[in-house]
Amino acid sequence: MRAGIALAGLLLGGCATSSLVLLPDDEGHQGSVAVLEVKGQPTDAVIADGNSRTALGNKSPTAKPLGNKGLKEQEAALLTGLPPPARSFTLYFELGTVTLTPQSTTVLNALRAEIAGRSGPEVEVIGHTDTVGSADDNDILSMRRAEEVLNWLASQGFDRSIMSAVGRGERELKEPSVDNFDSPINRRVEVIVR
Numbered sequence: 001m002r003a004g005i006a007l008a009g010l011l012l013g014g015c016a017t018s019s020l021v022l023l024p025d026d027e028g029h030q031g032s033v034a035v036l037e038v039k040g041q042p043t044d045a046v047i048a049d050g051n052s053r054t055a056l057g058n059k060s061p062t063a064k065p066l067g068n069k070g071l072k073e074q075e076a077a078l079l080t081g082l083p084p085p086a087r088s089f090t091l092y093f094e095l096g097t098v099t100l101t102p103q104s105t106t107v108l109n110a111l112r113a114e115i116a117g118r119s120g121p122e123v124e125v126i127g128h129t130d131t132v133g134s135a136d137d138n139d140i141l142s143m144r145r146a147e148e149v150l151n152w153l154a155s156q157g158f159d160r161s162i163m164s165a166v167g168r169g170e171r172e173l174k175e176p177s178v179d180n181f182d183s184p185i186n187r188r189v190e191v192i193v194r
Contacts, residue, residue, distance in 0.1 A: 018056045021075055022047055022063070026085065035061050087114055089191040091149060095132065095182060096141070098148040112156050114193050123163040124192040125150050130183040131170045143167030149189045 024030045032048035035056060045061045047054050052063035071079070089111045091104040100108075115121050127146030129138040146165035154160050175185045 020047060020054045020056060020061075021066070021071065022050060022052055022054070024050045083120075083194070084118070086192055086194045089114070089193070091189045091191065092184060093145055093187045093189070095130075095184075095187065098141075098144050101184075108152070111191055111193070112153070115153070115158055118193065121158075121162055122194040123150075123153065123158070124194075125153075125163060125165040126190045126192070127165070127167040128172060128174070128186060128188050128190070129170050130186040131173070131177055131179050131181050133180075135169060139167055139169035141167075142169045145189050149191060 020033060020035075022031070022033060030048070030050040032046055035043055035045040035047060035054075037043060039057070039059075041059065043060065047061065047063050049063040049065070051066045053066055054061045054063045070076075089107055091107055091111075092101045093099060093104075094101060115123060125146045127142035127144070127149075129142045129145075131138070133141070143165070144167070146167050150160070150163050150165045153163060170186070173183070173186050174188065175183055177183050177186070
């Protein structure tokens, strides 16, 4: 979808006739684009043909396969300039604490390497709990867990201005459960690196 969305942004590329290139994403999934208006006139065209180019100057835009020529040089250059896709890391915690499980400490090195390897990274740290305890206490604990990870990242030399932390308490359970259920899989922090 990254590629499809990125090239959909080429609608106004400075050419006399705007065009749209639709490509599958990195996993091969295909999206679609609705063209609502052409030269001030309404249209109901939907472009859903992958690996296609569509001239948008026509009253009824029609997709044509890219063929052997593939992407134009300018289009290919846009794709190579895209940032890598976001990557997610999950860290698990001991019951009622901000102490990582032993298995989660090994994830920290991979997390640090991912952030260090990106140009202009953004890091979102999201704390969660299981349903043991009150909802208010779990809101506080989830935020403390997120801040614990954020503080560790800052201690590794990452600027706090590229990071944000939020606590979700027991509202976004990874594994649904009844109240006051001890669920190790829900006691976590998710770190999204963009």
